[in-house]
Amino acid sequence: MVDQELVDFVMGKNRMYGDAEAESASGVPLPSLRVLQGTGAIKSEKVSKEHGGFRRMWTEGEVLKAAIGAALGEHFAWNIRLVAAALAKHASFGFWDQIAILSLTAADRQEPMVRKHRIMVAEDNDYYAELFDRKFLFLRTPEASPHLPGFPVRNILLGMVDKDQFRNLSAAILSPEGQARAIEEFGEEKAKSIIKYHKTVMAAHNNFVSKTSVNISMQVRAAWRRLYGMESKFLKDAFDQQGDNAS
Numbered sequence: 001m002v003d004q005e006l007v008d009f010v011m012g013k014n015r016m017y018g019d020a021e022a023e024s025a026s027g028v029p030l031p032s033l034r035v036l037q038g039t040g041a042i043k044s045e046k047v048s049k050e051h052g053g054f055r056r057m058w059t060e061g062e063v064l065k066a067a068i069g070a071a072l073g074e075h076f077a078w079n080i081r082l083v084a085a086a087l088a089k090h091a092s093f094g095f096w097d098q099i100a101i102l103s104l105t106a107a108d109r110q111e112p113m114v115r116k117h118r119i120m121v122a123e124d125n126d127y128y129a130e131l132f133d134r135k136f137l138f139l140r141t142p143e144a145s146p147h148l149p150g151f152p153v154r155n156i157l158l159g160m161v162d163k164d165q166f167r168n169l170s171a172a173i174l175s176p177e178g179q180a181r182a183i184e185e186f187g188e189e190k191a192k193s194i195i196k197y198h199k200t201v202m203a204a205h206n207n208f209v210s211k212t213s214v215n216i217s218m219q220v221r222a223a224w225r226r227l228y229g230m231e232s233k234f235l236k237d238a239f240d241q242q243g244d245n246a247s
Contacts, residue, residue, distance in 0.1 A: 016047060016057040017227065025226040026066035032080040033066060041087035042066055060227060064100040067223035068216045075214040076131050085166035086137060089158060099127050099139075103217030104224060106142075118231035126217035132208040136160050136201055140213070155205060173198050
């Protein structure tokens with residue numbers, strides 16, 4: 001469990017940003033930020049204007065969670081509604097807040113080259129969103145990190161893409177307690193079908209045809225740097241720039 005005082009400090013609960021700043025730092029356009037807000041994936045605050053009315057503002061933590069959404073959308077080629085549905089899962093008890101704070105505290109490298117050129121680098125304690133067979137979404141947690149509360153596994157099943165919808169799934173149903181709850185809630189026959197389905201999904205994790213992986217921790221750190229007026233570049237962008245200069 002992450003220390004709450006550290007969360008409050010690093011996630012900047014007292015620092016607020018306007019729409020333009022949130023867009024620029026997170027990489028998510030304002031209309032898409034509103035979609036994320038509408039599902040409960042992120043939330044804005046109403047701040048009173050000096051001469052009446054209110055202005056929409058975003059805390060630092062909400063901007064960083066939006067940056068995770070930008071990474072999912074870009075690398076998985078998802079529309080914003082799929083992204084919003086995926087982020088909305090667990091949002092109510094601070095799941096993605098924990099990922100954001102752990103992503104920030106994972107950065108401990110001090111190479112002069114990194115500081116000078118603002119190149120974002122991967123860390124051993126980074127978190128990865130992984131999409132198997134373009135369908136099953138997992139969160140891969142680092143070996144050295146503590147288990148997230150309620151998830152005693154390294155590869156956390158978050159859900160699956162079903163046509164143009166996102167279905168929430170959880171491997172917790174495969175535990176003895178989870179199976180017992182499923183039988184109690186759905187009845188034995190339906191529970192057996194649900195449990196079998198989840199077993200098949202978990203098997204797909206180790207028997208996939210394709211896998212797309214994105215380092216969401218790097219995206220969080222890049223957004224954090226942009227909020228504080230610093231550059232954040234990825235190596236892929238540096239190669240693109242070199243290619244433009246070469247041509």
